[in-house]
Every structure is written in C-alpha cells, then in structure tokens.
Amino acid sequence: MTAPVRNTFDLGLALAGAISAGAYTAGVLDFLFQALDEWEKARPDPATPGHRVELQVVAGASAGAITGALGVVALARGMQPRQFTREEKVNSYRSEGGNYQELRCVLPSLYDTWVTRPRLVDPNGGLDFLSGQDLEDPVVSVLNARLLDEIKRQALLPSGTPSQTRAPYPYVASDLHVFMTVSNLRGIPFTVEFGNSTYGMQTHGDRAHYRIGGLGSGASAQNDWIARDSSQNLSVSDLLAAGPAVPAEWDRYGTCALASSAFPIGLAPRHLAAPIAGYLQRSYPIIGGANAIRPSFPPDETAEFAALNVDGGLINNNPFDYAQFTLMGDASAEKTAGAEADRAVVMVAPFPEPPAFLPKGQPVGELVPVIRALFPALMNQARFKVGEIVPALNPDDHSRFLIAPHRKLNGKEERYTIACGLLGGFGGFLDEKFRAHDFQLGRRNCQAFLRSTFTVPASNPIVAGMSGREQPLLAPDSATGQPANRPIIPLLGDAQPEVPLPYWPHTSRADFELLLDRIKGRLTKIAPLLVQRQTASPLLRLIGYLGLFFGKGRALKFVRLAILSDLVRRDQIDGWELTPELAANGADDVRAVLAELTSPTFAFRTAGGIVTKTHLSLDFVNRVLRQLGQTDEHKPFRVWHGQREGRQVFTLASRKPKGFWSLPGIRRFGDWLEAPAIG
Numbered sequence: 001m002t003a004p005v006r007n008t009f010d011l012g013l014a015l016a017g018a019i020s021a022g023a024y025t026a027g028v029l030d031f032l033f034q035a036l037d038e039w040e041k042a043r044p045d046p047a048t049p050g051h052r053v054e055l056q057v058v059a060g061a062s063a064g065a066i067t068g069a070l071g072v073v074a075l076a077r078g079m080q081p082r083q084f085t086r087e088e089k090v091n092s093y094r095s096e097g098g099n100y101q102e103l104r105c106v107l108p109s110l111y112d113t114w115v116t117r118p119r120l121v122d123p124n125g126g127l128d129f130l131s132g133q134d135l136e137d138p139v140v141s142v143l144n145a146r147l148l149d150e151i152k153r154q155a156l157l158p159s160g161t162p163s164q165t166r167a168p169y170p171y172v173a174s175d176l177h178v179f180m181t182v183s184n185l186r187g188i189p190f191t192v193e194f195g196n197s198t199y200g201m202q203t204h205g206d207r208a209h210y211r212i213g214g215l216g217s218g219a220s221a222q223n224d225w226i227a228r229d230s231s232q233n234l235s236v237s238d239l240l241a242a243g244p245a246v247p248a249e250w251d252r253y254g255t256c257a258l259a260s261s262a263f264p265i266g267l268a269p270r271h272l273a274a275p276i277a278g279y280l281q282r283s284y285p286i287i288g289g290a291n292a293i294r295p296s297f298p299p300d301e302t303a304e305f306a307a308l309n310v311d312g313g314l315i316n317n318n319p320f321d322y323a324q325f326t327l328m329g330d331a332s333a334e335k336t337a338g339a340e341a342d343r344a345v346v347m348v349a350p351f352p353e354p355p356a357f358l359p360k361g362q363p364v365g366e367l368v369p370v371i372r373a374l375f376p377a378l379m380n381q382a383r384f385k386v387g388e389i390v391p392a393l394n395p396d397d398h399s400r401f402l403i404a405p406h407r408k409l410n411g412k413e414e415r416y417t418i419a420c421g422l423l424g425g426f427g428g429f430l431d432e433k434f435r436a437h438d439f440q441l442g443r444r445n446c447q448a449f450l451r452s453t454f455t456v457p458a459s460n461p462i463v464a465g466m467s468g469r470e471q472p473l474l475a476p477d478s479a480t481g482q483p484a485n486r487p488i489i490p491l492l493g494d495a496q497p498e499v500p501l502p503y504w505p506h507t508s509r510a511d512f513e514l515l516l517d518r519i520k521g522r523l524t525k526i527a528p529l530l531v532q533r534q535t536a537s538p539l540l541r542l543i544g545y546l547g548l549f550f551g552k553g554r555a556l557k558f559v560r561l562a563i564l565s566d567l568v569r570r571d572q573i574d575g576w577e578l579t580p581e582l583a584a585n586g587a588d589d590v591r592a593v594l595a596e597l598t599s600p601t602f603a604f605r606t607a608g609g610i611v612t613k614t615h616l617s618l619d620f621v622n623r624v625l626r627q628l629g630q631t632d633e634h635k636p637f638r639v640w641h642g643q644r645e646g647r648q649v650f651t652l653a654s655r656k657p658k659g660f661w662s663l664p665g666i667r668r669f670g671d672w673l674e675a676p677a678i679g
Contacts, residue, residue, distance in 0.1 A: 003243035007051040007462050009488050010221065010343035015064025017282035017313030019263065020428025021420040022063030022349035023435040026114040027105075027442025028348050028403055029071045031499065034106045035450055036171040037079055038493035051462050052170065056216035057177040057326040057582035062313035064348070065180035065260035069116065070155045071251060074107040076215055076236045078166045081106045081494075092433075093440070100500045105439070109155055112115035115435045117151045121511070121518050129429060130518040132525050134268075139526055145268035148261070152254040154241070156246040166240075172216025177226065179322040180260045181206045181312030182272065188279065188305075189420075191296040196206040200296075205315040206307075207322065208272070209587060210234050223329030260312035267424070273306035285321035287330055320347055320400070324368075328399070338457045341398035344488075346454070350418055350438070351425065352404040355380050374461050398456055403449050407441060409501070415588045417441070419505050422566035430515060430563070433505035434572070446500035447491065455485035463488070506574045507567065516560055523552065526657075561600035569595035575636055582627055589616055593624050594637050597652050603675045609678075625650055644678055 015025050036055075042048045084104045093100075120143075122128040127150055129143040168174070184206035192199045209229060214236035232249070239250050240411040246254070252272075259270035297305065302422040312319075323345045335341050355376065363369035367579075405417035419437040420428025428434045437578040460466060498655065532629050563649035566572040569591055582590050592614045597605055607621050614621070628639035633653070642649060 006342065008219070008342070009051065009053045009462050010327055011055045012054050012057040012327045012343070012345040013055070013059065013319040014066065014323040014345055014347040015058065015060035015068050016347065016349040016351070017062030017064055017261075017311070017317040018434065018592050019063055019420070019663070020088040021418050021425055021438055022067050023114040023420060023428060024350040024418060024442040025064055025067045025348045025404060026071065026110050027439035029067060029108060029442075030105050030107050031443040031446040031495070032081070032450075032489075033075055034103070035489050035491055035495040037106070037169075038488060038495040040170060042492045043214070048174060048492065049463070052218070053489055054171055054173050055176065056173045056215070056221040057179070057320040057323050059153045059179040059181075059322040059326075060257075060260065061181040061317050061319050062261045062263070062311050065312060066257045067110070069178060069180060069257040070113050070152075071110050072176065072212055072215065073155055073239065074110040074113075075169070075172075076166075076239060077107075077109060077649075079106050079596070080108050080109070082108050091503075092436070093502050099497045101443075101494075101497045103494065105443075111262075111439065113151055113155050115432060115439050117154070118147065118429055118431060118435070120429045121515055123514075130522045133523065133526055140269040142266050142526070143259075144522075145262075148258050148267065152258060153246065156250055157244075158256050159243075166212060168217035170217050172212065173218045173220045174216055175220040175222070176212040177216055177231070178210045178212060179319055179326075180256050181316040181319050181322075182206045182208065182256070182259045182309040183312055183314040184307045185269070185311055186307040189297060190293060190296050206309065207316075207319070208253075208274070210253060212236060219325055225283045225329040228281070230278040230281040232278075233381070259309040262310045264314065265311050267311075269310045271310050273304050276301060276303060276305050279305060280633050281355060283325070283330070285325045293516075318347065318349065320345060324400075336397045336399040338396055338398040338485075339459045341456055341460065342462055344399050344401055346401045346403060348403045349404060351421065352402065401449070401454055403445055405438075405441060406445055406448070407501070413540045414504075416570045417563065419570075419572065422570050422572065423563065427563075427566060427572075431505065431507040431511060433507070437502045437505045440499065440502045444501060445501050447495070450487060450489045451491055454488050456488060458486050460649040481558070490675040503669030504571065506572055509573065509575050512564070512567070512573060515563075516556070519559060520556055523556065527552065558600040561598055564602070565598040568598050578637075579631065579635075582624070582631075585620070585624055585627075589614075589620065590624055592616065593621060595629070597628075597637075597639060597650060603655070604644055604651050604678045606647055606649055606678065647678065649678055
C-alpha cells in the first residue's frame with residue numbers, strides 16, 4: 001500500500017548579524033508572518049492552495065538573534081496590523097498609482113524594537129545610546145547599553161490585559177527551536193584522545209538553544225540530531241499570563257539575545273550561566289554520525305558554567321548550520337532537488353557583500369599594519385564554512401535560499417540599498433528614517449522573494465495533485481511553454497498588494513549637528529572615567545588627563561568627518577544635493593570623490609590618491625575636481641586646490657588653511673609641528 005504524500009514543507013530561518021540593519025531582517029520576518037497568516041485565513045475557500053508550510057527553527061546571530069528571539073515574542077502577542085499614517089504615505093513611500101500595501105507592519109512590537117527605540121539621540125531627551133545613566137557604574141562599553149535592556153523589557157512585557165486565548169499558529173511547529181549564537185570569552189575546553197596521548201583545544205563559539213511551546217500547532221522536526229540536543233523549554237502561555245514582571249526564564253531568553261548582539265567595545269558584554277549537563281549533552285553542527293564530542297570541564301566546574309559573552313557574529317555571524325541540522329539532521333538532506341524538496345533554510349543577510357579584499361602589497365610588513373589586519377583576518381577565517389558553500393553551488397538544490405537587499409528604481413538596481421549600511425552597519429542608529437526605510441525594504445524584498453524565488457517545480461508532490469484546488473503558477477518555462485514553478489508560500493489576501501518602495505532617506509543638517517554635540521557630551525563624560533579606572537597613580541592620571549585635553553578636539557574632528565564622509569558617499573544628508581551639471585557625470589561616482597575629500601584620513605588629497613581609493617579613471621576625477629572648484633561658494637562641496645610638497649592637492653573649501661595659518665611662513669611652521677597627511 002502506497003504511503004500518503006506528506007503535503008507539508010518545513011522551513012528554517014537563518015538570520016545573519018547586521019548591527020543596525022537588523023531593521024531590514026525585522027521587515028522580512030514581519031511580511032513573512034503576514035503572508036503565512038493571510039494564507040491561513042483564506043483556507044476555507046476550496047480554491048486556496050492546500051499544502052502547508054511549517055516554521056521549525058529560527059537561528060540568529062547578533063542583530064539576527066534579537067530579531068528572531070523578539071520576533072517570536074511579537075508573534076506570540078498576535079497579529080496587530082498597523083497602517084501607514086497619511087504623512088508617511090505622502091512623504092516616505094512611492095505609492096502613486098497601482099495597488100499598494102496600506103500596512104506598515106503586522107507585528108508592531110517588532111517594529112518598535114528595531115525602528116522606534118534603538119537610537120543614538122532621542123530628540124525628547126529620553127534614554128538613548130549616548131545618554132549617561134550607565135556611567136554611575138564601571139564603564140563597560142562606549143555606548144549606553146541600558147537602552148537595549150529597556151528595549152528587551154518593553155518587548156517582553158505584555159501589552160494590555162494578559163491573555164491566553166489566541167490559538168496556536170498552524171504554520172509554526174509545536175516545538176519551535178530558537179538558536180542564538182554568542183562568543184564565549186572564557187571558552188569551552190575539549191580534550192581529544194589519541195590513544196597514547198591527548199590534545200587540548202578550546203572553542204569560543206557558543207550558543208543558546210530554546211524550544212518554544214504553545215506558539216504553534218504544527219508537527220515538530222524529527223531527527224536524531226535535534227532529539228539528542230540539550231535545550232531549555234519555554235512556554236508562551238507563561239509569557240502571556242505574566243503580570244507586570246517578566247518571568248525569569250523569559251528574561252534570561254531576552255538576555256541571551258542581548259549577549260548575541262553585544263558588539264565588542266561598542267555595547268556591553270553579558271554574563272550568561274547554563275547547567276554543565278546541557279553542555280555535555282549538546283549536538284554540534286558537524287557530520288559525526290554515532291561519534292560525538294563532549295567538553296572536558298575542569299573538576300571545579302560541576303553544576304553551572306558561567307561566562308562573559310560578546311557578539312555571536314564575531315565567530316558565527318550566519319548560523320545557517322544550526323537551522324540546517326535542525327531540519328535535516330547530521331547528514332545532508334536526502335531531498336534537495338526541486339522536484340522532491342520538502343524542507344529548506346532561508347537565510348536573511350542584510351550585508352551579503354564579501355569583506356574588504358586588501359589590494360596587492362597590503363598590509364605592508366610593519367608592526368602597526370599587521371596588527372590592524374590581524375583581527376579582521378581571524379574573524380573572517382572563523383566565519384568561513386566550506387560545508388555551506390559547496391551545496392550552494394548546485395543550481396537545483398532547493399534546500400537553501402537567500403533574501404538579501406535589492407532596491408530597484410526605474411528598473412535599475414541602486415548602488416546603495418541598505419540605509420543602515422553606513423559606518424560599518426552602525427549608521428542606522430543615526431536616524432529613525434534610516435531604520436524605517438530598511439524595515440519596509442525588508443518587507444518589500446520578502447514579498448518579491450515569495451512571489452518569484454521561493455518556489456518548487458510543479459511536479460513536486462507537495463504542491464502537485466491537490467484535487468479540487470487551484471495552485472497558482474509562476475511564469476511558464478521558456479523551453480516548453482508550460483508553467484514551471486509553483487510558489488511555496490502563495491500571496492493571498494492583504495499580502496497580495498505590492499509593498500511600496502520607500503524613498504531614500506536623508507538626515508537633516510540640524511540633526512547631524514545635534515548628534516555631534518551629543519557625541520561630544522558622551523566623550524567628555526566617559527574619557528575621564530576610563531583614565532581614573534585604569535590606574536591609581538596620580539602621575540599616570542595626570543598624563544592621561546593631559547592627553548585627553550589635547551586629543552579630544554582632534555578625536556571629535558575625526559568622528560565628525562568620518563560620519564559626514566559616509567553620509568555624503570551614500571547621499572544620506574540634506575544640503576549636499578548635487579547640481580544637475582555634476583550629477584550628469586554620474587551622481588554616485590561624483591559622491592565617491594566628495595567622500596574622499598571629506599575623509600578624515602587625509603588633510604589634502606591628490607587626484608591620483610582619489611583614483612586609487614575609488615577605482616575611477618584619472619580623467620573622470622580631474623574633470624569632477626575642476627567642476628567642484630567652480631561650484632557656488634555657498635555649497636558645502638565647493639573644492640579648494642593648492643600646492644603642497646610640490647604636488648597639486650585638493651580639499652573641501654571648508655577644510656582649507658584659513659587666516660593666520662594660511663600665511664606662507666606660518667604655514668611652514670604649522671607643517672613642522674604636524675605635517676598634514678596627503679594622499
């Protein structure tokens with residue numbers, strides 16, 4: 001007798017680290033749950049696609065861990081659609097003509113977690129990353145990480161009257177697995193037996209594993225790997241029934257997410273403690289079969305292992321492996337071809353670009369350049385996973401998919417897609433408009449992904465042969481003219497109208513100046529505390545204070561120019577709009593030249609130096625520099641040129657030597673005190 005065909009597709013999510021661009025990942029999740037919920041509401045109609053998709057695992061690192069963990073909490077609160085305000089529709093989104101989404105989000109607490117609350121400057125004077133409430137204690141981070149504790153508290157607290165009436169979601173597994181990677185600074189020790197001897201090793205890549213019960217009613221993942229892995233069980237009913245205080249086990253769950261996102265130096269590390277037994281019963285994401293590896297803790301570590309943890313993305317920034325092994329066990333998926341695939345991991349990566357590739361001859365063989373290159377080299381190596389690369393090379397492998405930022409305008413892909421991408425990913429905290437843009441772009445990209453990419457061939461038994469039901473088909477195959485693929489998650493109901501493309505956001509010059517003033521205030525408070533707490537010697541403290549006195553102005557100038565340079569490069573600040581004559585050269589390339597002139601690394605630039613950094617042609621750079629030199633003197637991008645060390649040099653007119661210091665003799669004296677960097 002033939003076994004009935006299982007008509008369920010199992011889904012796993014791998015949410016990569018992204019710092020402030022976690023707003024993009026949050027938007028992806030928001031629309032994904034909207035689409036699944038609209039499909040569920042449409043099921044009474046017999047024409048609705050009858051197969052199912054069930055979410056089994058969410059694995060996140062850094063910002064992805066916060067998004068995944070608190071996204072689960074937001075979903076537990078139930079769908080609460082919020083529409084765009086009239087002002088947002090008019091001023092923020094391209095929604096003229098056509099059938100567009102009216103919804104800004106369906107999980108408002110997730111929107112607040114990523115768009116409304118995480119900010120460097122609160123215009124109303126509330127808690128933000130630059131406020132000083134944390135400076136009463138020993139300084140643990142450059143930014144005020146108490147803001148993250150408040151965001152966690154707000155996300156976990158019930159909104160309104162506690163309720164347990166919401167039915168579990170059929171598209172979520174009854175045991176939903178949540179993994180959050182952390183970088184354990186103590187390390188986990190291992191001893192490898194070699195018969196006549198042993199070899200000791202240590203890993204700092206750690207993680208937390210939770211099984212969330214009561215959120216869904218779907219069948220749970222079944223394989224030996226996930227069955228033998230240790231985890232902590234959490235019940236959604238305990239969270240929903242809580243009073244004014246967050247249950248302790250859920251509070252620790254939130255702290256794990258904060259630990260995963262504790263960017264070194266910038267944000268506070270977090271202490272986590274877990275039973276030793278859990279470490280001894282872990283499944284590791286390796287192909288090991290019956291063989292298993294176990295830590296070898298020292299004798300005094302018997303009950304609980306406690307450690308200080310920082311950003312999980314430091315070592316495992318894309319926990320695809322935990323999602324994969326949860327779905328497929330410790331062997332490759334048996335069914336990966338499109339015609340038979342029944343499970344897949346969808347990776348969300350706001351920054352899919354490769355790390356910076358050093359040019360030939362870099363780093364030079366000197367102490368400081370080698371030290372600078374060492375940390376990125378170790379981090380990149382830790383993140384390189386050959387086992388995840390090879391399957392991705394197979395075009396018919398339908399067990400892994402990627403959602404990455406795309407921003408098309410008039411059919412052309414924009415150079416910059418993520419508004420939070422400046423300053424290495426921290427730039428989204430500069431302005432709420434940046435995060436709001438990326439949240440909606442995530443929703444829009446997720447919709448496009450579900451519509452045209454997340455598909456299987458029509459012959460796949462999960463979507464084929466559904467008697468009495470009409471399966472929506474995508475574009476026909478070019479060779480046969482027949483429908484080729486069917487969507488795994490169809491777009492129905494309110495998920496059908498197109499998510500509007502948000503306008504590219506700009507911060508105002510007034511907000512930029514306010515930000516700089518707040519940075520100055522934070523630095524003024526934090527720097528003396530660092531000096532005090534590093535030494536008790538009066539002499540060394542005096543030396544430290546003198547260094548602060550003479551170096552603070554230079555540091556603030558560097559910060560100002562570094563932020564401004566990135567804002568200019570990416571066209572994200574008001575007042576730097578190019579003239580039509582300049583834009584005719586290619587607006588993005590002109591802004592690349594301006595960004596180099598704004599860079600704090602050099603006081604003066606040469607045309608050749610700009611060419612080296614931007615990879616633009618020398619003719620182009622010279623032409624743009626000439627035009628910039630002829631720009632209206634009131635424009636912030638007017639360029640000054642002169643001679644230094646026998647070379648023609650350029651800088652912004654606002655950075656040129658002024659007054660007394662521009663006199664030839666005085667200028668030479670100033671250069672003797674500190675020669676300006678030219679490049």
